[in-house]
Amino acid sequence: MGKEQLNYAQKQCIASAGKLMQTTGMLYPGARVGVAVSGGMDSWVLLQVLLYRQRIVPFHFEIMALHVNPGFDPQSHAPLLEWLHRNxxxxxxxxTDHGPRAHSPENRRNSPxxxxxxxxxxxxxxxxxxxxxxxxAFGHNADDLVATFYMNLYEGGRVEGMGMCEDFFGGMLKVxxxxxxxxxxVIHRAVRAWELPLWTNPCPSAFNSRRSEVMDEFKAMCKNNKTMKSNVFNGLIRWQLDLTRKVQSK
Structure with a gap:
């Protein structure tokens, strides 16, 4: 990537990711990072941000995009192939056939x-x-943290968020x-500025999920109170960050 003028949203994505990486010690020299790319704006911006972080951090780490097509449109990922080659x-x-299977009788107990x-x-x-x-690496953002928190509270009676940096398989893999x-x-503004090649999600349940309903309810609750929205976002981010630090200190 050559030099380019970045707007506020792009800079905020790059700087905020860097801050979280440094605070939690996400990466280390020689890390090999698989980036889960769905084709939506979050994972696209994450991929772009990690390319910038490669140029900033004082050590080498590798990036590999991982796209698992759910099977509704076999050609939907064509823009990703072109972008990977160009960059x-x-x-x-x-x-895969994950999407059709999730909407078939095979899935009797869970949502698609x-x-x-x-x-x-x-x-x-x-x-x-x-x-x-x-x-x-997943492209989950602050809104996803809020949605997950309320989903866990409403649906499972659990006070639980979404980890920022977690060990799996005995520490062999970090999520x-x-x-x-x-x-x-902010991600929405950044993806437009970078002109990243999003593609339409062909899943029949894409716009009819319980998660989207929960966020709509939250936004309605905060509609006339911007302070409430920022307080919830900031409070949950601090809480999740504190939990991450406690786990890492053990």
């Missing part, structure tokens, strides 16, 4: 979104093992979420 980024792109995500996550873990990756300090609105 010299390694990638694994694979067509939950079942598909479970199949995808398991497959991503397998790919990390296949390519000897040390990290798996990281570098964009957790960034709100969705």
């Amino acid at each position: 010299g980024v390694a990638g694994h792109v694979e067509l 979104c939950f079942y598909c995500a479970m199949l995808r996550r398991k497959h991503l873990f397998d790919l990390c093992g296949r390519y000897n990756l040390t990290h798996l 990281i979420r570098p964009l957790m300090l960034v709100e969705k609105s």
Whole structure:
């Protein structure tokens, strides 16, 4: 990537990810990071941000894009292939049947979104093992933290958020979420500024999930109170960051 003028949203994404990486010690020299790329704006911005962080951090780490096509449109990932080639980024792109299976009688107990995500996550873990990756990075942001917190509270009666930097398989793999300090609105502005090639999600449940309902309810509650929204976001981010530090200090 050559030099370019970055706007406020782009700089905020890069700086906030850097702050969280440094605070939690997400990466280390020689890290091999698999980036889960769905085709949506969060994972696209994460991929772009990590390319910038490669140029900033004082050590070398590798990036590999991992895309697991759920199977609704076999050609939807074509923009990703072109982008990876143009930017010299390694990638694994694979067509699966996860989406149709999640909407079939095979899935009798869970929502299609939950079942598909479970199949995808398991497959991503397998790919990390296949390519000897040390990290798996997801593009979850501050809005996702808020949605997950309320989902766990409403649906499961648990006070639980979403980890920023977690060890899996006895420490063989770290799951990281570098964009957790960034709100969705900032990511939305950044993806437009970078002109990243998003593609439409063809899943029939894409716009009808319980998670989206929870966020709509939260936004309605905060509609006339901007202070409430910022307080909830900031409070949950500080809480999750404190939990991450406590786990790492053990």
